[in-house]
Amino acid sequence: MLGFMKKDLAMIKSNFKLIGILLVIYVIMGFMEKMDISFILPFMCVMIMISSFSYDNYNNWDAYSISLPNGRVNSVKSKYITTILMTLVVAIITIMFSFMISYVNNKVINYEQILVTMFGTIFGTLMVLTVMYPIIYKFGVEKARIGIFMLVFGIVIAGSLLLKYIDLSNILKALSFLEDYLIIILMIIEIIIVYISYKISVKIFSKKEF
DSSP states (O other), rough: OHHHHHHHHHHHHHTHHHHHHHHHHHHHHHHHTOOOGGGHHHHHHHHHHHHHHHHHHHHHHHHTTTTTHHHHHHHHHHHHHHHHHHHHHHOOOOHHHHHHHHHHHSSSSOOOHHHHHHHHHHHHHHHHHHHHHHHHHOOOOOHHHHHHHHHHHHHHHHHHHHHHHHHHHHHHHHGGGGGGHHHHHHHHHHHHHHHHHHHHHHHHTTTTTO
């Protein structure tokens, strides 16, 4: 499986120049207080991982990988592990720059706010990616782009209707006793979702013909 991961990491390395340019742009905008740089995490991770699938498709990697021992399972597993590692690395880099920007702009570092924001961003990023992967494995990158767009659009519409017709304040009050355990609960939810997504992707990929 290490060989599969090295392949994905080599692909990511080939994008370091573009990643560096985007990072510089976001950091400059952060110093100018034009935007919260925590948004670079989901943008970069989604962009990089979708490009990794495009790279695999272009080079017929999947057809080759299935000829290797446990190729189908290892191919999917390496993609998920690489995604988690990359997300954590980008998150650490983002946190460091967030601390720097906070200190330069405000002469104080709001550790709690930055870390809470980044935890939420990591949670959201992994949620998006783990929802995307089974769709990509099922329909391929190009068709999946349309499906992902429709999924995101549907989530936005559903969220808007939920906020419009349901009074969430009462629900939040009822769940206020869970506030002290929120991070732990979200981590458990994330682990479960990632595991379910992984199992679905393995099942889809194991039946796919090339």
